[in-house]
Each structure stands twice: as structure tokens, then as C-alpha cells.
Amino acid sequence: xxxxxxxxxxxxxxxxxxxxxxxxxxxxxxxxxxxxxxxxxxxxxxxxxxxxxxxxxxxxxxxxxxxxxxxxxxxxxxxxxxxxxxxxxxxxxxxxxxxxxxxxxxxxxxxxxxxxxxxxxxxxxxxxxxxxxxxxxxxxxxxxxxxxxxxxxxxxxxxxxxxxxxxxxxxxxxxxxxxxxxxxxxxxxxxxxxxxxxxxxxxxxxxxxxxxxxxxxxxxxxxxxxxxxxxxxxxxxxxxxxxxxxxxxxxxxxxxxxxxxxxxxxxxxxxxxxxxxxxxxxxxxxxxxxxxxxxxxxxxxxxxxxxxxxxxxxxxxxxxxxxxxxxxxxxxxxxxxxxxxxxxxxxxxxxxxxxxxxxxxxxxxxxxxxxxxxxxxxxxxxxxxxxxxxxxxxxxxxxxxxxxxxxxxxxxxxxxxxxxxxxxxxxxxxxxxxxxxxxxxxxxxxxxxxxxxxxxxxxxxxxxxxxxxxxxxxxxxxxxxxxxxxxxxxxxxxxxxxxxxxxxxxxxxxxxxxxxxxxxxxxxxxxxxxxxxxxxxxxxxxxxxxxxxxxxxxxxxxxxxxxxxxxxxxxxxxxxxxxxxxxxxxxxxxxxxxxxxxxxxxxxxxxxxxxxxxxxxxxxxxxxxxxxxxxxxxxxxxxxxxxxxxxxxxxxxxxxxxxxxxxxxxxxxxxxxxxxxxxxxxxxxxxxxxxxxxxxxxxxxxxxxxxxxxxx
Amino acid sequence: xxxxxxxxxxxxxxxxxxxxxxxxxxxxxxxxxxxxxxxxxxxxxxxxxxxxxxxxxxxxxxxxxxxxxxxxxxxxxxxxxxxxxxxxxxxxxxxxxxxxxxxxxxxxxxxxxxxxxxxxxxxxxxxxxxxxxxxxxxxxxxxxxxxxxxxxxxxxxxxxxxxxxxxxxxxxxxxxxxxxxxxxxxxxxxxxxxxxxxxxxxxxxxxxxxxxxxxxxxxxxxxxxxxxxxxxx
Numbered sequence: 001x002x003x004x005x006x007x008x009x010x011x012x013x014x015x016x017x018x019x020x021x022x023x024x025x026x027x028x029x030x031x032x033x034x035x036x037x038x039x040x041x042x043x044x045x046x047x048x049x050x051x052x053x054x055x056x057x058x059x060x061x062x063x064x065x066x067x068x069x070x071x072x073x074x075x076x077x078x079x080x081x082x083x084x085x086x087x088x089x090x091x092x093x094x095x096x097x098x099x100x101x102x103x104x105x106x107x108x109x110x111x112x113x114x115x116x117x118x119x120x121x122x123x124x125x126x127x128x129x130x131x132x133x134x135x136x137x138x139x140x141x142x143x144x145x146x147x148x149x150x151x152x153x154x155x156x157x158x159x160x161x162x163x164x165x166x167x168x169x170x171x172x173x174x175x176x177x178x179x180x181x182x183x184x185x186x187x188x189x190x191x192x193x194x195x196x197x198x199x200x201x202x203x204x205x206x207x208x209x210x211x212x213x214x215x216x217x218x219x220x221x222x223x224x225x226x227x228x229x230x231x232x233x234x235x236x237x238x239x240x241x242x243x244x245x246x247x248x249x250x251x252x253x254x255x256x257x258x259x260x261x262x263x264x265x266x267x268x269x270x271x272x273x274x275x276x277x278x279x280x281x282x283x284x285x286x287x288x289x290x291x292x293x294x295x296x297x298x299x300x301x302x303x304x305x306x307x308x309x310x311x312x313x314x315x316x317x318x319x320x321x322x323x324x325x326x327x328x329x330x331x332x333x334x335x336x337x338x339x340x341x342x343x344x345x346x347x348x349x350x351x352x353x354x355x356x357x358x359x360x361x362x363x364x365x366x367x368x369x370x371x372x373x374x375x376x377x378x379x380x381x382x383x384x385x386x387x388x389x390x391x392x393x394x395x396x397x398x399x400x401x402x403x404x405x406x407x408x409x410x411x412x413x414x415x416x417x418x419x420x421x422x423x424x425x426x427x428x429x430x431x432x433x434x435x436x437x438x439x440x441x442x443x444x445x446x447x448x449x450x451x452x453x454x455x456x457x458x459x460x461x462x463x464x465x466x467x468x469x470x471x472x473x474x475x476x477x478x479x480x481x482x483x484x485x486x487x488x489x490x491x492x493x494x495x496x497x498x499x500x501x502x503x504x505x506x507x508x509x510x511x512x513x514x515x516x517x518x519x520x521x522x523x524x525x526x527x528x529x530x531x532x533x534x535x536x537x538x539x540x541x542x543x544x545x546x547x548x549x550x551x552x553x554x555x556x557x558x559x560x561x562x563x564x565x566x567x568x569x570x571x572x573x574x575x576x577x578x579x580x581x582x583x584x585x586x587x588x589x590x591x592x593x594x595x596x597x598x599x600x601x602x603x604x605x606x607x608x609x610x611x612x613x614x615x616x617x618x619x620x621x622x623x624x625x626x627x628x629x630x631x632x633x634x635x636x637x638x639x640x641x642x643x644x645x646x647x648x649x650x651x652x653x654x655x656x657x658x659x660x661x662x663x664x665x666x667x668x669x670x671x672x673x674x675x676x677x678x679x680x681x682x683x684x685x686x687x688x689x690x691x692x693x694x695x696x697x698x699x700x701x702x703x704x705x706x707x708x709x710x711x712x
Numbered sequence: 713x714x715x716x717x718x719x720x721x722x723x724x725x726x727x728x729x730x731x732x733x734x735x736x737x738x739x740x741x742x743x744x745x746x747x748x749x750x751x752x753x754x755x756x757x758x759x760x761x762x763x764x765x766x767x768x769x770x771x772x773x774x775x776x777x778x779x780x781x782x783x784x785x786x787x788x789x790x791x792x793x794x795x796x797x798x799x800x801x802x803x804x805x806x807x808x809x810x811x812x813x814x815x816x817x818x819x820x821x822x823x824x825x826x827x828x829x830x831x832x833x834x835x836x837x838x839x840x841x842x843x844x845x846x847x848x849x850x851x852x853x854x855x856x857x858x859x860x861x862x863x864x865x866x867x868x869x870x871x872x873x874x875x876x877x878x879x880x881x882x883x884x885x886x887x888x889x890x891x892x893x894x895x896x897x898x899x900x901x902x903x904x905x906x907x908x909x910x911x912x913x914x915x916x917x918x919x920x921x922x923x924x925x926x927x928x929x930x931x932x933x934x935x936x937x938x939x940x941x942x943x944x945x
Contacts, residue, residue: 020879027887028875030816030862037815169820169888169922219888220922252821440886604882611924636825644926645913
């Protein structure tokens with residue numbers, strides 16, 4: 001049985017170092033070819049006609065005028081007469097023409113008649129939503145009523161976060177090209193290996209093996225790009241009808257209207273504590289919308305701190321706001337905000353430092369209590385919390401009030417199923433291949449590091465192949481599951497291949513293969529390192545036959561990976577109480593994620609998550625017009641993303657070393673994006689003396705909270 | 713900081729460079745089509761309002777009407793003379809991407825809000841989605857604008873020091889916004905050899921990144937400046 005274990009700390013040449021991403025040079029020189037950038041000979045451009053109504057029935061479609069327009073080569077009905085549309089921006093017709101401009105002109109000539117139906121586009125309280133609700137079953141442990149009755153202090157509050165969108169830089173979309181019955185798709189996707197089956201299910205092809213999917217790089221997904229979607233199938237059909245390759249990417253307004261939204265969540269909370277700060281009872285009534293169905297699911301409240309006596313009810317408000325999609329750490333940022341804001345409000349009511357209240361209640365977090373303790377202490381040190389923190393309401397004269405906020409979070413991040421094929425060739429080259437994808441997280445680089453480390457070679461000596469379904473199938477990149485999956489399968493494949501090489505080499509070094517190791521570009525005898533043979537010479541002993549080996553990460557073989565991380569964050573804000581403008585001066589993020597493969601890209605993940613967190617805390621909201629049922633800010637002027645100058649600094653500290661490394665690899669994409677909303681909201685409350693109940697913390701909401709709180 | 717390096721004393725402060733980027737695009741574009749009564753603006757509005765078909769329109773360049781059908785034009789891109797035949801309404805961004813296969817400039821917002829399509833025109837950073845290609849073409853015997861895209865910044869296989877600094881500092885994740893940032897950074901550093909982080913925050917404020925690389929980007933810009941001066945980061 002091969003020994004796949006990760007090398008111990010002293011024996012890691014590459015793992016855990018700060019290494020630049022392998023595809024970085026293509027990206028920063030503009031040479032990286034994203035799906036949107038692929039131009040094929042004879043290619044047509046596709047455009048879609050969208051429903052202007054939030055709720056309607058399609059009565060009739062007349063495409064004859066559109067078909068007669070210059071350059072038009074194919075038309076595809078996506079939502080036919082009699083079908084119902086449940087949100088504005090729903091795709092009705094797709095058109096392929098010689099140029100983008102011609103396709104757009106033709107799209108305007110399509111005549112569609114609708115029967116308009118009543119719509120609801122605001123995520124109102126369930127009581128005001130009439131029959132547009134779905135109540136989830138109540139969850140209860142212990143006796144929340146009694147616990148709250150017996151508590152020394154009870155705090156009540158209402159908290160929440162609006163619907164936000166993914167706003168991927170590279171819009172959703174694809175290029176479809178047929179060769180006979182075989183379809184090649186260039187798709188911007190988080191789930192390369194899942195696309196062929198989806199095309200078969202959509203009856204675009206008879207069987208999945210007719211489809212090849214290519215995607216060397218992709219321009220952001222954040223949870224919204226697991227499927228090829230209706231436009232993927234429509235694009236393939238346009239290509240079939242026209243006999244030409246067709247590229248159809250979503251326009252920006254469509255991208256923001258329909259291609260991804262994070263459900264809203266609001267809650268009325270009662271939280272109790274004993275006089276010493278021990279949390280004792282929780283009850284919450286929560287609601288939110290994930291569009292026309294309840295697919296967003298119900299929150300599991302309270303978050304992280306598992307208060308033994310709790311009662312939780314959730315209601316989904318069914319709206320025509322557009323479809324929800326998983327957004328980086330689905331539900332967690334909302335649950336975190338609701339819980340941590342309630343804890344902060346309660347601490348404030350008791351005159352207690354919220355950091356001390358969290359530390360006091362860490363036993364409620366379960367097995368990660370020690371991790372949280374270490375992380376909170378580290379964060380407090382980086383923030384200088386104990387010196388800077390003041391009770392709620394900064395009394396400094398003048399309009400600028402400063403405050404601190406804290407939050408903790410958790411995530412799983414266990415690896416998904418993964419298959420890696422490793423080839424070692426007689427010329428010494430090493431290739432690892434997986435039909436995985438790099439969302440910008442550094443997946444390609446992590447795979448390369450693992451393979452190179454295993455073979456004792458420099459990173460440049462290994463070729464990494466991903467982004468093509470001709471390689472062994474891999475999991476979808478979601479829920480921080482990729483790094484655990486691909487590092488595990490790559491380690492296994494490469495170790496297996498290397499062991500085969502050891503067997504070929506062992507006789508020439510007069511030892512058995514078990515006595516060999518690959519280090520520093522050599523294969524050498526463990527007990528006598530000077531007895532060695534350079535890598536290339538060793539591979540030459542293969543003659544003309546390369547070695548291949550498949551490594552699999554399957555559920556059960558968990559020796560290289562783990563799941564379940566903590567994480568603590570602290571925010572320091574300045575609030576101008578005259579204008580209501582919130583500025584994040586500093587966000588401190590302390591994060592564990594087991595064994596780090598590439599510290600540089602890992603830190604980038606945390607920086608990025610914190611930046612996204614600042615963005616959704618202060619600026620982002622999908623704003624709907626109740627009258628027309630349409631999104632008012634389906635663009636990037638009024639759907640606000642944080643810019644480079646919109647915050648002070650972010651400090652990242654990743655927990656490594658004993659106690660963390662030996663857990664194996666754990667994913668990192670989700671956890672650090674969870675706490676910023678809570679930490680920033682708490683910091684604002686600490687600064688201005690009143691709670692701004694919902695995100696984003698816009699100037700108008702800050703001023704309204706000040707007015708209501710009597711502090712303005 | 714020497715007086716020369718102070719943005720207030722230099723030819724173009726970060727604030728001005730942001731202004732001029734918008735100026736050459738949005739303001740002059742609207743002035744041009746608005747002043748001559750061509751219905752391009754109406755077409756943009758018409759599309760957004762979902763109105764019935766709007767006929768194709770020509771464009772007016774220096775008082776002459778071109779189009780509405782495809783017309784031959786000559787552009788000067790990355791020190792090369794490129795001939796193409798496009799409708800006058802085609803933006804520089806679409807001309808580069810769809811007609812010249814120069815796809816380093818990305819299309820994201822397509823209306824001058826995100827900076828992802830930034831190119832350098834006559835030394836200034838410009839949103840390529842906000843300017844028509846024909847406006848930059850040779851005209852009446854006068855040479856057109858000097859257009860630099862990310863592909864022209866360094867030969868294939870080589871990295872410009874700014875691109876190298878973005879790589880070293882990992883100032884890119886998905887990388888879709890990176891070419892725009894690199895070019896915006898170049899026009900800024902051309903005029904500010906000793907930038908402070910505060911100046912970088914101001915100068916690159918016209919570019920948006922969704923993955924959240926800004927902390928890295930600030931450092932990449934400052935380090936690139938030091939390296940280009942021959943200093944050490």
C-alpha cells in the first residue's frame with residue numbers, strides 16, 4: 001500500500017510556500033483566453049429577447065420580421081406560447097446573426113404578446129405577502145420560552161440582509177460548435193464535468209459522450225455558474241440550425257437580472273443570557289426570498305453558537321424578484337449577521353465587551369472552541385481590540401464616530417470526488433490531468449504544487465492540464481470543495497506513478513523501491529542520500545513506455561483532507577453621523593483551513609472574500625421596482641461594487657503549523673466571506689450607538705437609524 | 713516626494729486622469745451625437761426601454777456622415793496598421809474583440825462603469841466600450857489615434873514590469889479585470905514615478921474587480937513603480 005501522506009513540515013519544498021499562480025502570466029499580459037474571448041472561424045453571435053414583465057404568460061411569438069433582418073441565420077424559441085414567466089429578464093427567444101449588432105437589431109424585431117399577471121417583487125414580512133409564502137417546519141431544541149423567561153437579560157432585535165447578485169465579470173455564456181453529431185462547448189462554468197450530462201438531459205445531444213467542454217480560465221462564478229442553463233442549450237441549437245459556431249454571452253443587464261442572486265434574510269430575534277454573559281435561550285422568526293420558490297432553504301439559527309434552548313421558524317416569501325443561486329457560502333453570511341448582531345446587542349445591553357461574551361460562550365461552538373479562542377486572540381492583537389474598544393456609542397466630539405465589531409464563522413470545505421491522471425514520460429516530463437476548473441482560486445497552481453512536491457521537482461517541471469472534459473471527470477467547484485478534492489487525487493496519482501518509477505530505478509541503485517525517495521530533482525536512497533540518480537536519467541530507464549496512474553479522491557479515503565473550519569474577523573469603522581457614510585478603516589481576518597498548499601493564493605482568497613464582504617455590507621442591493629416588477633439597477637453604475645479606494649486596509653492572518661497542518665487540506669473559498677457583514681454591522685452599532693438593522697449599511701439607513709435612536 | 717512627482721503639479725493628477733478617461737468617452741460621445749442630431753443616443757435608450765425596432769444609423773465624424781452599412785476604416789493598434797470593415801456604430805471594444813481578435817480588453821459592463829475594457833489612446837487610459845472605433849480611424853488624410861491594447865504592452869511570452877508586479881503580488885484572481893487594471897496603472901505610473909498608496913487608490917478608482925484583489929493591486933502598483941525606476945521593492 002502506497003504511502004500517500006503529506007510530507008511533514010521539515011520536508012516540504014513547495015507546499016505551504018507563497019507561490020505565484022501558474023496562469024498569472026497569461027492573465028496579466030492579456031493573453032488568457034476566456035470563454036468570452038474565443039472567436040471561431042465563421043462564428044455567429046447570439047442575443048436573447050427577454051421578458052419585460054415580472055409575471056406573465058406568453059401568448060404569441062412572431063419571429064418572421066426578425067428572421068428577415070440582415071445577417072440573421074437562426075432563431076430559437078426558448079419559452080414558447082402558453083408558458084409562464086416568473087421574473088423580468090426571463091429568456092424568450094434567441095437569435096444568431098453574423099454580427100453582434102445585427103443580432104441585437106433582429107432581437108428588437110421579435111413580436112411577443114404577453115398576458116400580464118400580478119407580481120410581487122418586494123421581500124415583505126410574511127404577514128404582508130398574502131398567499132405568496134412557504135412556511136418551513138419549526139425547529140426547536142429544549143425549551144426556548146422557559147430559558148428566555150429565566151434569563152437575567154433578554155435582548156430583542158431585527159436584523160437582515162437584502163438580495164444581492166453575483167455580478168460575475170465574465171458574463172454567463174458559451175460558444176457552441178458542432179462537428180457532425182459531436183458538440184464542442186466553450187462554457188464559463190464552475191462545473192466543467194457536469195455540462196455534457198446536462199446537454200444530454202436537455203436533449204441537445206443523444207448521449208453525454210458527444211459533448212466536449214473546454215475552459216482554460218474563467219472570469220468569476222461565486223456560486224452562480226454550475227449549469228450551462230437554458231442559454232447553453234439554446235446556443236447549441238442555434239449552432240445546429242445555422243451550421244455555424246455560435247457565441248452567446250449574457251448582456252450585463254441580463255447577467256444581473258437572472259444569472260445569480262443571493263436570497264435575502266431577515267429575522268426578529270430574542271436572545272437571553274445569564275448575568276455572567278452565558279447565552280441561554282434563542283427564539284427567531286425569520287423570512288426572506290429566493291425568488292418564486294423556496295429553494296434558498298431555511299437557516300439553521302443561531303449560527304456557530306449552538307444555544308441549547310432555541311425555537312426557530314422560517315418562512316420563504318415567494319416573489320418575482322428573479323431566481324436565486326448559491327452565492328459564496330450560501331445562507332451563512334445572513335445567518336452570521338443575524339446571530340452575531342443579536343449577540344452584540346445583548347452584550348451592549350449588559351455593558352459587556354462582545355469579544356468577552358464570545359470568549360465566554362465558546363463551549364457552545366463545539367469541537368472548534370480552541371480554534372476560535374486562538375483566532376479571536378490573534379484578531380484582537382492585530383486589531384488592538386482591548387485598547388481600542390469602547391462601550392457602545394463613540395463619545396468623541398465632532399461628526400466622525402469610530403467603532404469596533406467582531407464575528408466568528410464556520411464552514412465545511414471537505415473535498416469533492418476527484419480523478420487525476422498522472423503521466424511520467426521517459427524524457428522526464430510529468431503531466432497531471434483533471435477535468436477540473438480554476439475559478440481564479442488557484443486550483444491549477446495547487447495541482448501543480450502537489451505534483452511537483454511529490455516528484456521532488458520544481459513547479460515548472462510539471463505540466464497541469466485542466467479545463468477539458470477529455471481528462472478524467474472531476475467535481476463541481478462549489479462550497480470550497482475543490483482544493484481538498486484535486487490535491488488529494490493529484491497526490492494519489494503522482495505517488496502511484498512515482499512508485500512505478502521507483503520500481504524501475506531500484507535495481508540500478510541496488511535497493512528495493514521502498515527505500516527510495518524523490519527529492520531535489522533526484523531519486524535517492526533514503527538511508528544514503530548520496531546514492532542517487534538524477535530525475536531525467538531515472539525516467540530514461542522507462543525505455544519507450546511512459547508510466548500512467550490514476551488517483552482518486554472518493555468519499556471514505558479521507559487521509560489527506562478534512563473539513564470544518566472556524567475563523568474570526570474584526571472590523572473598525574468610521575461613521576460620519578452627518579452624512580451617514582460608513583468607512584471601513586480596517587478589517588482583520590484570522591482564518592484556519594488545515595494544511596495550506598499555496599499560501600499566496602490562499603491569502604488572496606481571504607483578501608478577496610473580505611473585499612466582497614465590505615462590498616455587500618456597504619453597497620450591494622438588487623433594487624426592484626414594485627410598479628413594473630423590474631430590476632432598477634441591472635447595470636454597474638447603480639449596482640455598486642466596492643472600488644479600490646472604498647476601504648482602508650484588510651489584514652489577513654492564516655493559522656498554520658502544529659494543530660492545523662496535520663488536519664490535511666480544507667477548502668477556503670467560502671469561510672472568510674461570511675463574517676464581514678456581521679463584524680461591520682456590529683462596528684457601526686458600536687460607533688454610533690444604535691443598530692442599523694439591515695445590510696447594506698447605506699447612508700440613508702444609517703441616518704434613519706440615528707433618527708429613530710434619538711442620537712441624530 | 714519631489715515637486716515634479718506631486719500630482720497637483722504634474723500634467724495630469726489622478727483626479728484629472730479619471731476625468732479625462734470619462735471625458736473622451738462619455739462626455740464627448742454624447743456631445744458628438746447629440747450636437748449633430750444622429751439617433752445613436754436614441755437607439756441606446758430605445759433598446760433599454762424595450763421599444764420597437766430602431767433603424768440602424770450612421771455616425772458623424774468631423775461633419776461627414778458614414779454608414780449605416782459597413783465602411784472600411786484604418787486603425788493604428790499596437791504600432792500596426794489594421795484595416796477593417798465595420799458599421800460606424802461599432803465601439804472600439806467590439807472592433808478589437810470581434811474584428812481584430814484582440815481580446816485582452818474585456819467586455820463587462822459595456823457602458824463605461826467598470827474599466828475592464830481600458831485601453832490606452834494617445835497616452836491616455838480610455839474605456840474602449842465608450843468610444844466608436846470610427847472616431848479613432850484615419851480620416852481625411854490625417855492619421856488616426858495611437859491605440860495601445862494589453863497585447864501591445866509587451867511581446868508575447870514577455871511580461872511588462874507592471875504585469876510582472878501583478879503576477880508577483882497576486883493582484884489577480886479570475887483575472888478578467890486584470891488587463892484593464894494593468895493599462896490604467898501604466899498611464900498613471902507614466903506620470904507618477906513615486907506614487908503613494910493613496911494616489912494609487914485614487915488613480916485606479918475607475919476600475920472594478922469582483923474577486924477583491926485591491927489590497928494586492930495597491931501593492932502591485934507601488935512595487936511596479938519602484939522596479940521601473942530600478943529601485944527595490
